[in-house]
Amino acid sequence: MIKTPINAGNNGEGLNSGALGHQLMVEYYGCSPERLNKVDHIRSAMLEAAKATGATVVGEVFHEFNPHGISGVVVIAESHLAIHTWPEYGYAAVDLFTCGDEIDPYKGFDLLRVELSADRFEVREFFRGRLEPLTGLLPHKPAVMNI
Amino acid sequence: MIKTPINAGNNGEGLNSGALGHQLMVEYYGCSPERLNKVDHIRSAMLEAAKATGATVVGEVFHEFNPHGISGVVVIAESHLAIHTWPEYGYAAVDLFTCGDEIDPYKGFDLLRVELSADRFEVREFFRGRLEPLTGLLPHKPAVMNI
Numbered sequence: 001m002i003k004t005p006i007n008a009g010n011n012g013e014g015l016n017s018g019a020l021g022h023q024l025m026v027e028y029y030g031c032s033p034e035r036l037n038k039v040d041h042i043r044s045a046m047l048e049a050a051k052a053t054g055a056t057v058v059g060e061v062f063h064e065f066n067p068h069g070i071s072g073v074v075v076i077a078e079s080h081l082a083i084h085t086w087p088e089y090g091y092a093a094v095d096l097f098t099c100g101d102e103i104d105p106y107k108g109f110d111l112l113r114v115e116l117s118a119d120r121f122e123v124r125e126f127f128r129g130r131l132e133p134l135t136g137l138l139p140h141k142p143a144v145m146n147i
Numbered sequence: 148m149i150k151t152p153i154n155a156g157n158n159g160e161g162l163n164s165g166a167l168g169h170q171l172m173v174e175y176y177g178c179s180p181e182r183l184n185k186v187d188h189i190r191s192a193m194l195e196a197a198k199a200t201g202a203t204v205v206g207e208v209f210h211e212f213n214p215h216g217i218s219g220v221v222v223i224a225e226s227h228l229a230i231h232t233w234p235e236y237g238y239a240a241v242d243l244f245t246c247g248d249e250i251d252p253y254k255g256f257d258l259l260r261v262e263l264s265a266d267r268f269e270v271r272e273f274f275r276g277r278l279e280p281l282t283g284l285l286p287h288k289p290a291v292m293n294i
Contacts, residue, residue, distance in 0.1 A: 079240075084168065084226050084227070127165060
C-alpha cells in the first residue's frame with residue numbers, strides 16, 4: 001500500500017491531513033441498461049477508470065450474473081475500484097478507494113459517468129484511516145451512523 | 148445480482164425500504180501487525196467473513212505489497228467484501244457490501260474484528276441504490292458530502 005498519508009485535503013482547511021485513504025461512494029442512476037449488462041464494456045470502463053485516476057492495476061475480478069447484472073473489482077496498488085450493476089433499474093453502485101496524493105478518484109468518477117451514460121448521480125466522499133487518536137468509539141459495540 | 152430490494156430496515160421505521168444494497172464501511176484500529184501482514188491469514192479471514200454473512204463467493208483477488216500491506220477483495224453473488232491493511236499502523240480498512248434480506252454484513256464484521264485482533268473500530272452504515280426518485284442532485288456536478 002502507499003504509505004504516505006494524504007496531506008492535501010480538498011477543502012483547503014487541512015481537515016483531511018493524516019488520512020490514509022480517500023473513497024468516493026457513487027450511485028449512478030439513469031444509466032444505459034445495455035452498457036450495464038455487457039461485461040466486456042464494464043471491465044474495459046473500470047480498467048480505463050483506474051488508469052484515469054493514475055493508479056497501477058494489480059488484479060481484477062469480473063462476474064456476470066444470470067439473467068443480468070455485473071459485479072467487478074479492480075485491485076490497484078493504491079486500493080480498489082468496485083462496481084455492481086442493476087441493468088433492470090439503470091443503476092450502478094461504484095466505489096473508488098485510493099491512497100496517496102498522486103491519485104485522483106474524481107477522474108475515474110468522470111470517466112465512468114460517461115461510459116455508463118448516467119443521467120443522475122450522487123457522490124459521497126470519505127477520508128479513511130485517520131492516524132490521530134480516535135475518541136468516542138466503544139470497544140465492544142460498533143459506532144453506527146445511518147446515512 | 149440479488150434483485151429483491153431490502154425491505155427490512157434495521158431502524159424499524161422502514162427507512163431502508165427500496166434500497167438495493169447495504170454497505171458497512173469499517174475502520175479497524177489497534178490490530179495485530181503480524182496478522183495484517185500475512186496474506187494467507189487475511190485471505191482466509193475474508194473468505195470466512197463472506198461465509199459468515201451467508202454470501203456465496205464467486206471470485207477473489209489478494210495482493211501482497213512490498214515491504215508490507217495486503218489488499219484483497221472477495222466478490223460474492225451479493226456484491227463484495229474488500230480489505231486494505233497497513234500493518235505499520237495496526238490499521239485495516241474494510242468494506243462489506245451486501246444485497247438481499249438474507250445476508251447479514253454485521254456477522255462478517257464481527258468475525259473480522261476477532262481475526263484481526265482489533266481493539267478499536269468504527270462502523271459507518273449505508274443503504275445504496277434507493278429506487279425512489281432522487282431530489283437535489285445536480286446533473287453536471289457531483290453532490291459531495293465530506294464525512
